[in-house]
Structures are given as C-alpha cells and as structure tokens.
Amino acid sequence: MTGDVLNLVTLVRQKISARRSSTRVRVQALVDSLELPADPTLEELVEAVAAVRGPIECSPLPASMPDDVCGLWLRCRDRNVILVRTDGLDTAQQRHVFLHELAHVAFDHGRDVSMTELATWLGSDCGIDLSAVVTARGGAAGYQAPQEYEAEQVARHLGRTIRLAGPRRDDMLRDL
Template identity: 35%
Template sequence: MRRDSRRFVQSLDLPPAGSIRELLPAIEQRTGCPIHLLPAPAGSAFGVCGMWIRTVEDMDYIFIHEDTSRAHQDHILAHEIAHILRNHHENPAFSPVSPVPERLFPNIDPEVVRMMLGRSEYTYRDEREAELIGSYLQRHVHRRTRQIADHDRAAETLLRRRT
C-alpha cells in the first residue's frame, strides 16, 4: 500500500507548492469539484477533527478543527484530500449520510448532500490509504519547499561570488 500510495501521488504530477492549501486549485481541476474549507463545528459530539462532504452540485466541503496547530490542520486537510482523490465515497461499504445533522452544519441544506464522511466512517483500508496518501502529499509540498529554498540559496551564493 505504501508503494501504491507513493506512486499514486507521483502520478498526480502536482505543481510545486509552499503548502497543502496551495495544491487545492490543482486538486479542484483534477476532480472537477470546487473545494471549500470550513471550520469543524465547535464542540462536536462526534469528536470529528476532519470531515468531507460532497453535495449533489459536486462541491466538496472539508471541515477542519481550528483548535489545533496549523501543521495538524494541514495534515487533516491532506488526509481529506486523499479521500477525495481516491474517490473513497464510491466504496460500496459507504452509503450517503442523510440528512446532514442540522445542528452541526446549519449552513448546508441536507437535501443537497450527496455524501458525508467523517474519519470514523472509513474502512480500515481506506483510512490507512488516506493517511499514506496524505503523508505523501505533505512530503511533496515539503520537498518542493526545500528544493525552492535550496535553489534560492544557490542563486544567492552565485550572486555573492559575482559581486
């Protein structure tokens, strides 16, 4: 699964990015669905730290807890993006959750939700795959960031030598 996940991320041919959030336009282009990031409901009884909802209009909503570090939020985001990219909602083990609990998501009409997946709803394989793909997405971002920084340092060194 590690090798397949790594190959999958490599096959995406993602652009360089300074953060996982900068990859969202490329993910949207690939899936054809706009992605909206929203804070997870405060005090959720479900203990959800990340959740993905796709509406019948093919819009993806990713809910992320704000009461955690930016690094943890980015990890949650990468994990949820992995579920989107692997179409885990098409797994026959999943069925759409309807209606959306209005007390949790008062701004989303329950009639437009195609599916809703919280982390606790995944099969072990899908959850593990999302964690691996999310980690490889994060590596992609950090590798590119390091490469850009290395390139900038090399360019600065060359400029200093010439002056």
C-alpha cells in the same frame, strides 16, 4: 501447536506487508496522476485535486461536532467541502487533517457517515445545504479501514512533500 502459531504469525505478517505494499503503490499512483510540480505548495495541490474532482472549499468544523471528529469531507453536487476542527488543534495538526480529508477527495472514497448522523452533527445552521450532499466521509475512525489507511498515508506523504512558503527549493537541495 507451535508450528501452527508460527505459520499463522507468518501469514499475518505477509498480509500486512502486502497491504502496505499495495497501499504504497496506490498512494504513489495517485500522487503521480496529479502531475504536481516537483516542489508543490498546498494551493497547487488543492488546484490539482480540484481539476479532477471539482471545486474544494475548506471551513472550520462546527462546534456541534463530536469531540473525537477532527475532519469531515462532504461531496456536494457542485463542490467538495472539507471541514477541519480548529479548536484544540495547532496549525500543523489542522494541515494534516486537511490533507487526510483531501486524500479522501482525491481517491473519491465512499460514504461512511449516514445523512441522518450528518444532519445531527451539523445542525441546520451550518451553512451547508445538506440536500446537496452526495457523500460524507469522516468522523472517528481507526486506520484499520483500508480507505482510512490510504488517506492517512497520502496525508503523511504530502505533508512531507508540500512547500509551506517561500521560493521553490533547488532540485538538489529538495531531495536532502
């Protein structure tokens, strides 16, 4: 019995390690494909993703959204809209949520929000033509789902990579 438990634990660890390794490779491949400068700004990052996926707009998440929803990505026919909660989140948290949703845009992750649920959340006065929405991704999801885990890893990586303000850092100092 003890041997079976140890074998199961070993198998689970191997699967987790393989998932992390696979995600790391996909994250790095995505970042490399964007051809960002060595010291990118948030604006340069958004422009790079927009060059591949189309225009990107960011707006505050409507107050009608459930409290546990921090961000939402809507892929519309003519643009991508990222909605970020502004109340209750500081600037750094809002930036992280934006980067997480931007990662969904970059990976072109599929739908996880039904159009009915989306219409209920946003209401008719949100300023977005819901009939133009092709995909909606967001809401309260754990990071067990592979797409959520990937988006979170990209957001963390980019959060450490992007330059918030000021002149470009010296190549030697950037790596410290």
